Every structure is written in structure tokens, then in C-alpha cells.
Amino acid sequence: MKKEGNVQYAKSMHRIHYWLTLMVLTICSFLITFILIPFMLVLNNMAINFIVIILGLLFGLIFTFVVLDLEHLEKYHHVFAGLFIPLVALINMLVLIILTTRIAAIFNISIQRDPVIISMLYLGSFVLPYLLYNYARHLKAKK
Numbered sequence: 001m002k003k004e005g006n007v008q009y010a011k012s013m014h015r016i017h018y019w020l021t022l023m024v025l026t027i028c029s030f031l032i033t034f035i036l037i038p039f040m041l042v043l044n045n046m047a048i049n050f051i052v053i054i055l056g057l058l059f060g061l062i063f064t065f066v067v068l069d070l071e072h073l074e075k076y077h078h079v080f081a082g083l084f085i086p087l088v089a090l091i092n093m094l095v096l097i098i099l100t101t102r103i104a105a106i107f108n109i110s111i112q113r114d115p116v117i118i119s120m121l122y123l124g125s126f127v128l129p130y131l132l133y134n135y136a137r138h139l140k141a142k143k
Contacts, residue, residue, distance in 0.1 A: 014093070018077055018083060021094060022084065022085070025063060025066065025083075025085055026088050028069045029088050029089050029092045030092060032055055032059065032092065033095055033096045033099075035090040036052070036098055036100075037099055038114065040100040041103065041104055041107075044112070049118070052122045052125070053121055054125075055122070055125075056124070056125030056126040056128075057128065059089065059126055060125060060130060061129045064129045064130045064133055067081055067082070067130070067131065075078070082130075086126060086127060087125065089122060089126050090119055090122070093119040093123070094119055097113060100113065101113070
């Protein structure tokens with residue numbers, strides 16, 4: 001009977017860990033958005049694209065490690081995390097463009113940013129580590 005209680009406790013802690021992890025990743029994504037705003041105002045397109053790609057890769061690596069750490073959870077947890085986190089990241093990039101454009105208008109700064117390109121660069125670099133991991137895992141399974 002005591003063992004069943006320990007199993008239930010472990011499952012409960014895994015769920016709490018899962019939701020806390022999603023919350024922390026969401027907050028980090030919002031922080032990235034606000035940190036990028038000053039850079040969006042002063043740097044050229046090439047520098048911004050480079051920063052967005054690097055941040056996307058770093059955040060994507062963190063996400064991949066977190067998802068791998070949560071392998072003990074149900075499949076729907078992975079599906080939800082796999083949809084939720086990239087969606088939040090994409091929304092944050094769009095918010096970044098909107099806020100940057102409005103702040104630039106207030107300070108009369110001319111910027112030419114294509115929100116679709118920046119968002120796609122971030123989203124592509126964000127999912128790249130996860131795709132590469134799955135590809136490597138697939139190749140390893142074939143051997």
C-alpha cells in the first residue's frame with residue numbers, strides 16, 4: 001500500500017514539474033521579447049536576424065532538453081508542450097515587432113522590419129534543435 005502512495009506522489013510531482021517548466025519557459029520567452037526591443041531599434045537587419053537566430057537556437061535547445069527530461073509523461077503532455085511553447089514563441093516575436101514599431105514611432109526612429117521574416121527565422125531556429133535530435137535518434141534506431 002505504501003508503494004502505491006509513493007507512485008501517486010511521484011506522478012503528482014512529475015505533473016507539477018511539467019506545468020512549472022511550461023510556465024518558466026513561457027516567462028523566459030516573454031523576457032526574450034522585452035530584451036530584444038532596444039536591439040530592434042538600433043541594430044540593422046542583418047544584426048537583428050543573427051540575434052534572433054541565436055536566441056531561437058538557444059531557447060530551442062533549452063526546450064529540447066526540457067522535453068527530453070519529461071519523457072516519463074504521457075504522450076499528450078509532449079504534444080501540448082510541442083505546440084504550446086513554439087506558439088508562445090511565435091506570438092512573442094509578433095508582439096516584439098508590434099512594440100518595436102510603436103516605440104520607434106514615438107521616438108521618430110525609422111526601422112524597416114518584416115515581422116514575418118523575423119518570426120519565421122525565430123521559429124525555424126527554435127524548432128531546429130528538436131528536429132535534429134529526432135533525426136539523429138531516427139538514424140540511431142536504424143543501426
